[in-house]
Amino acid sequence: MIRQLSYMLCFLAAIPAIAQTANSLITKVDRDSIMMGEEIKLQITVDATPQDLIIFPIQQAMGALEVIEDYPVDTIRENDRYRLFKQYGITQFDSGDYYVPRLKLFINNKERFTDSLLVKVREVQTDTTVQGMYDIKPDIENEYERPFNWKGLILLLLWIPLGILFWWLSRKRTQKTYEQTLPPYEWSKYRLNKLAESNLVEDRAWKAYYTELSYIVRRYIDNKVYGHAMESTTAELIQNIERETAAKGVSITDKTKQRLEAVLQKADLIKFAGMSGDGISAKEDREAINDIIYNIHQVLPPPSEEELLLDVKYRKEQARKARIRKILMYVAGVVLGLAIAIAAWIVIVGYDNVKDQIFGNELREYYEGERYTSQYGIPEVTITTPIILERDIDFASDLIPAESANALNAFTAGDLEDDFYIMVATLQLDEESAKKGAEVGASVMISPLLKELEQVGATNITTLDEEIERNGVKGTKVEGSYDRDGDEFKYEAFIYLNGNAVQAIIISTADLEAKSPEQEYGRLLREQIISSIQLNKPQPAKKDQE
Template identity: 25%
Template sequence: MKHNLIHILVLIFYSAWAWGQNPVETQVDTTNIKIGDAFSLTIKTHTNQNSKVLFPDSPQLGDFEVIDSYPVDTLLKSDYMELIKKYDLTQFNAGSYSVPQLPVIVDAKMFKTDSIYIQVTDIEVDTLKTPLYEIKGISTADASFSSKWFYLIFIILAVLVGLGLYFIIKKRQDANLTEEDKYKTPYEKAVKKLKKLEEKKNWTRGDAKPYYSDMTDIARTFIEDTFDISARELTTFEIISILKNTLKDKKIKLRPEIIREFKRVLDTADLVKFAKSQPTEGEITADTSKIQNIVDEINIAYPISAATQTERIRLREERKRKRKRLRIWVPISVSASLILISGIAYLINISAERDWHLLTFNSTKKLMNKEWITSTYGSNPGITISTPEVLFRKNDKTIQESALEGVASIQQFKYASINDPLYIILNIVETNKEFKYTDKEITDHSIRILTQNFRAKDIDFETSDFENANGIRGVEVKGNFIFSNPVNQKEEKIVFEGVMTKSGINRDQAWIFYLESDTTAPQLAERIFDSMQYKKEEKP
């Protein structure tokens, strides 16, 4: 009995010790799937109830594509907390693959999940028993609708709103036109009114007075609009006299018989209006033709132009131009405002997608203001550093193959790339007894290897001693180079800063790259370097 109790206590203490060493547990529901099938990966952490845990968040985990990433489940126990993160993964090529060791950050410390092998088998198809069909066209059913189409539709609607507004304004303007504004020239006004009057034939009721009054008013108005004479307020004698003098002053050549015909029609109209004379239908028709001929002859002899138009016509043309400007610029302004709103909404949307600062569109400022993550990378003893985002292991073959003699291993952790506003590289370099290089040789070699991948030119740098508040000492490097950005096809000046430290057999390096024009990035670099410290080895 006592012997069994000792065994139980040993198991309990061993389990507690194992849990303290690595609180991360990894499980899969199967290790054998067919092509395209999904399997579940479950990561569990056992931590204190106030612990902060960061699980991997990537569309690709090793060789497997993430189909679904489920929200974290939390189970509260009496003395600890269990967090459960599930993923659905798949692979579309047959073979043997492994789920790599994934980083899980627990209270600013990085732990690794177990690596698990998954066998992906092909699907055998018996073409003799299974009928084959022709390839079908692409189906559009249930196709995803890009959010960019909404902006395009909104722009089209903005243009249609402008067009609709144009026709609405034009219709209202046409409905509210005055008598003066309906016709382009005095000649057009006289011709159309004479035609409309002739179609009425209101003399057939035995009273020609209204007809002659309207006909002579049309002629008098034509003379008034053309020569700027108050013809409607003058007697027949006065209007004929003033018209002759005006023709003479303006040197207008008009046949004398035209003036005589005009006088005869005006005299006939006076007789009809004041002496109750009643012309025959033939005389009325003839007088109408004479007025039409008089208007035609005067228009030929003195056509309205910019130089000859009267003040009344100028005012009318000005009103016409104002109406045109109103019905054109109001719709354009409304459509442009709607398109501008759409553009602003689009910029705000992509700024959220690209993690830009909302007001400054500065991604490094956004990184500076967010909550940073402190993690320990490497081992023996491992370097602890604070960065805006977690650094992921991404070993560069060029760095590995170009290592100096005496380098046992290089572990690389990175954030972003050289094309991004901020690029961070952390190299954990473990050496052996054969490593015998000076700080200058290490600096020259590191910069040459780092920049050759970027096809950099005009490289310039300087070195100085480095020491931060945590007691980390080493060499600080500051420099710049010209980089041809493949994204925007422009040459950009890149500034780089680095700190190279050593602890025991480790020769670790932290490098930061950013645009020369970025004023926030130097503060980021200083903050990162100030946070560096070596993990203290725990005594057994």
């Protein structure tokens, strides 16, 4: 009996040690009674070591309660342990009593469950005897008028004539392609008909008339009889026709050759000697050429199978070249249209704005983009930034001497190698370090910054410091510049001693060339962020706080 009692006492004595080593899990709500639609913040608190793996649940609903906001995990460092806070915003739009069910989370791959909590949702009470009833208010006219999109109109007006030009060129190319695909005999007949329908004879344009007539017959002979008819003289052409027809085993009558020679010689005199013509002989000469082409076509042997294949291959090749030319024409038109549109864009909004829109300007996007106001650290630093800062545990563990701080929280965005970098840090000092004041802040915050600049290859680092004050809190401002990879950067650091805590804000931006102060986006971004800084006084520590 005595031995069993001693075992029980040893077990009870070991319970506190076991409880201290376990991860404590606390579940609470900020209030247990709300009106319909109001938000309740459910908070799960877990104590852990840096080696623990904590996985919080992802919930769309908690029983009959709806999750309207899933807040990010917040962390507080206390000596060698971390305290993790996870909050959920929940609500219900029907009155009644609801239970928040037990939620499952994983701590080092082991399941743990939160406590179940009761919340009450009450109806919104409306007393019509006290609160008067009124008619629905009329619509309020909005005086804002959307500005007319002149840029879109100008671009549209530029594209309309280009579209008309493409349509006209495409239509013209289609007509030429039809004519070029005709066989030589059909083509000559087609062109002779077009010549007869023209007004060249009525206009007494003899040179143009006989130039076209000579071109038709020479091209037909060039395609069917002699391959160099276009550049041969009249005498050479007649001789080569006799030689080529003899080689093919056919002959052309002397009358046909004489008529061809007579028409070509007359055409040469009109084209080169300025001789005039008359309407009757012009018609007779056109009919003579028509008969000459017909006679040559009749005596020529039909094309062999090999010639037909070559002719088909030639047509396909010509069609392929025509398609390529058409595609190139469209591509050139699109490129020309884009060039005209970009040129008009540059004239309207300016070269720098166009360059930033096309190639991007990170600092400008940050300066003109959205803003996020958040609180960081303990005591809190309220600041508005273009991106939300993330906790930087490496900064906290590597650069801060353990003997100088009880708790440090550092939040950063970007790197010192980027065009934009910002860090917000709060450092809780021990009593001995707090007595040294700003000296500790400068050594803890600025010295590691300068060392890190040297590590990333920064050169020509300059620093200037001055005393400042914000929200009744005194501090030191350090600003300067540095070079890296041929680019110049500027930074500003603000260190405040707020009670027993050091609050530091460090901002670094690339110093890009700008034609006017309105385009110095690095400086404008720093000024915008600095003007939003608000320092909160540290809250007095509660007694008996665990």
